[in-house]
Amino acid sequence: MGNGPNDHGLSRRHLGQALDDSLRRLGIEHIDLYQMHAWDALTPIEETLRFLDDAVSAGKIGYYGFSNYVGWHIAKAVEIAKARGYTRPVTLQPQYNLLVRDIELEIVDACLDAGMGLLPWSPLGGGWLTGKYKRDEMPAVATRLGENPNRGSESFAPRNAQERTWAIIAAVEEIAKARGVTMAQVALAWTAARPAVTSVILGARTPEQLADNLGAAELKLSEAEMGQLNEISAPQPAAYPYGESGRNQRHRKIGGGR
Structure with missing residues (x-):
């Protein structure tokens, strides 16, 4: 550069x-x-x-x-x-995790069609999916979001205000407690099990975090657990072209007219 x-x-x-x-x-x-x-x-x-x-x-x-x-x-x-x-x-x-699933609207299919594997970055959503942040607390200065107070506030506030964020975090926490594992392991196991994903890029800062993250390789979520996480974190596109109307049209037999 x-x-x-x-x-x-x-x-x-x-x-x-x-x-x-x-x-x-x-x-x-x-x-x-x-x-x-x-x-x-x-x-x-x-x-x-x-x-x-x-x-x-x-x-x-x-x-x-x-x-x-x-x-x-x-x-x-x-x-x-x-x-x-x-x-x-x-x-x-690409960026891909339970909080950010927009690539499923088009990019995942493009990769599957091309025979390309996905290597997601930020699989833990910048720490959100580990239970690191609380609804009524701003990031500490030592965190990535808090290193620049202005940037931290801008990037933190919108996600903090979304009920979808806290519903996803609650689902991850529920499964983690039931399985006796960490929230990070649940989030990583979900990402690794998604279509076209061949590996995930870890962002551990300490040996302890790395050891915990690597434990996700031994965790296989059940069909019910995957379904729960898929449903609660589903992308929310408009009805067309990526929502229900668009899906119905894409799956309709060719030659059916408009």
């Missing part, structure tokens, strides 16, 4: 320099998974995909993926890679 015209974006020049710099800093010759952080509207996607295909062929990376792409970004990139015979993307790294 820098202030120069070629110090950002997904151009061949910038990606080539960034990849070589990463390999040099890490002291290695190969990166297993190389991910593009965000869509670049100024660089033709063909240029980006060609570079990534060349990087795979050169042995510098094994696979590549994206982060923060929406459904049409994914579909366009995959179809161009297929048409040109380039190596295809294998992963998407």
Whole structure:
């Protein structure tokens, strides 16, 4: 990253320099998974995909993926890679947890169609799904939300005011107590069990938190528990195109007319 015209974006020049710099800093010759952080509207996607295909062929990376792409970004990139015979993307790294399920409206289906795996970040919702925050308390200064008082207040207040937030937290807590595990483990187990999810990105700050998070790998939620969490945390889109009306239309047989 820098202030120069070629110090950002997904151009061949910038990606080539960034990849070589990463390999040099890490002291290695190969990166297993190389991910593009965000869509670049100024660089033709063909240029980006060609570079990534060349990087795979050169042995510098094994696979590549994206982060923060929406459904049409994914579909366009995959179809161009297929048409040109380039190596295809294998992963998407989106925000995804019981509190934030918007990717289910389109992005999950795009990944399933493309055969891409999801690597969710913030699976614990920034600490909300661990029972860290209380309805009538602002974040402490030591927390991520509280490090910048102004930013912390803006990001905390809307979620704190939503009854949906507290209903989800209550459901997670209920299951955790019944199973004798932590709320974090329940939230992580739910995310890991969702369609297309291949792994989750943990954000533990201490060895104790990491050990607790890893315990979720041994937790398999029952069908009833998954159903309870799915229902209480369901996205709330408008009826069309992503709500009930849209689902009915998408599932209707082709040729049925409007």
